[in-house]
Amino acid sequence: MNPEKLAKLQSQVRTGGKGTPRRKVKKSVKPVVKEDPKIASTLKQLNVQPIPDVEAINMFKEDGKVIGFTAPRLSANIHANTFVVAGKAEEKSPEQALSDMLSRMGGGSLGPDSLSQLAKLTEGLQAGASGAGDVDDDIPDLVASEDVADSKTDLNAAD
Template identity: 55%
Template sequence: MNQDKLKRLEGQVRTGGKGTVRRKVKKQRKVTTTDDKKLQSTLKKIGVNPIPAIEEVSFFNKDGTVRIFKNPKLQAALPSNTFVVSGNSEVKSWADILQSVPVPSGTEEVPDLASGVNFEEVATKTEN
């Protein structure tokens, strides 16, 4: 090997500037999940308790979508009215959800939500 080739190889393995240690591979440090740790410590201070045996949680949004959590980890602090839902979720449309739900007989007065009726309008009609 000649000197020029050695100089090029030395430059490739140096991770810092002049005077630093030469390494072939720069090791990446694992990113710690500090946000998750801070959140868990805050939840512990609030005093959340796990609620077992919850199979599904659904959040209905105004834009026509539903966020569904299957087998979520549900925690609650009832004095502070705080609920924590964690787990994997998927987003579906209202129409997809309503097609999969069986409709019982005798529900003539229930509005057709799949046609785009707003939940707030339905709630105000049923209150009056």
């Protein structure tokens, strides 16, 4: 074989510079997803245990949007009321979240009755979201009671 032609073919299959192996296919190295050691040590301190077989988690926000996790990793310490959710999160509208929940529960088939129930639920959510700003969550002011004042004067009179 012609040495010039052979050198040309060899240079075509070399993926790197001089001294690298001759491979026609570049193999890409996938990054390994590794948990942060600080998070792992904190979870160990919190004594959370994994909860298996959780298909989805939906968190309803005050503004009416829903944060949805599909196939999350859920860990919990129920006695300390501590829950840890790990996974890919998506922000959805309430309608999307409810349709996803119904499809998971009902096997994906929505009948005419299910659609009317879904419409009622979304109307209720929208009405609840608009009326949520009217709720007064402040702590009420303390009011002095007349019974307490009378009992204090009775105690002073008994001395």
